[in-house]
Amino acid sequence: MGFLSFASAASVWRGYEYYKGGKVERCQETNDGHYEGQVSGSGEKKYQVKINLEHPRSSQCSCPHAAGKQIVCKHMAALYFYAFPEESEDYYRELIKAEEKAEQEQERLENAVIEHVGKMKKAELQQALLQTLFDGPEWQFDRFVREYDIQ
Numbered sequence: 001m002g003f004l005s006f007a008s009a010a011s012v013w014r015g016y017e018y019y020k021g022g023k024v025e026r027c028q029e030t031n032d033g034h035y036e037g038q039v040s041g042s043g044e045k046k047y048q049v050k051i052n053l054e055h056p057r058s059s060q061c062s063c064p065h066a067a068g069k070q071i072v073c074k075h076m077a078a079l080y081f082y083a084f085p086e087e088s089e090d091y092y093r094e095l096i097k098a099e100e101k102a103e104q105e106q107e108r109l110e111n112a113v114i115e116h117v118g119k120m121k122k123a124e125l126q127q128a129l130l131q132t133l134f135d136g137p138e139w140q141f142d143r144f145v146r147e148y149d150i151q
């Protein structure tokens with residue numbers, strides 16, 4: 001994942017979607033570690049993309065986001081995935097794994113909160129509830145007022 005580490009997480013994800021969506025129209029290796037191709041953007045636009053694996057910041061794309069800047073844009077990421085399909089599979093697998101891990105962590109935390117609340121004393125609970133109602137978002141306060149018909 002050397003090349004992709006020069007791109008933002010959002011660009012890698014969009015590049016993956018572009019690649020999977022068939023937006024890479026052609027790609028060829030022009031030199032060792034150099035790939036050149038065409039990637040269609042949103043709408044009718046087509047961008048000329050050149051990637052340089054050894055010097056990712058020297059990669060070029062004719063899109064407005066990358067023009068004149070030393071960044072790795074989503075079109076470059078899409079071309080990279082096209083040139084290295086197994087990398088796209090690794091990327092997706094890692095992404096799913098990370099999401100599952102985040103979900104598990106969230107579930108663990110929710111269970112810990114349930115357990116903690118179960119052990120709190122009445123006065124503590126009242127204080128915590130009031131704090132949540134007054135410091136939390138307004139909709140939460142409004143919902144509480146409606147739910148308990150407080151006037």
Ligand SMILES: [Zn+2]
Nearest residue numbers: 061063073075
């Ligand atoms: Zn681009």
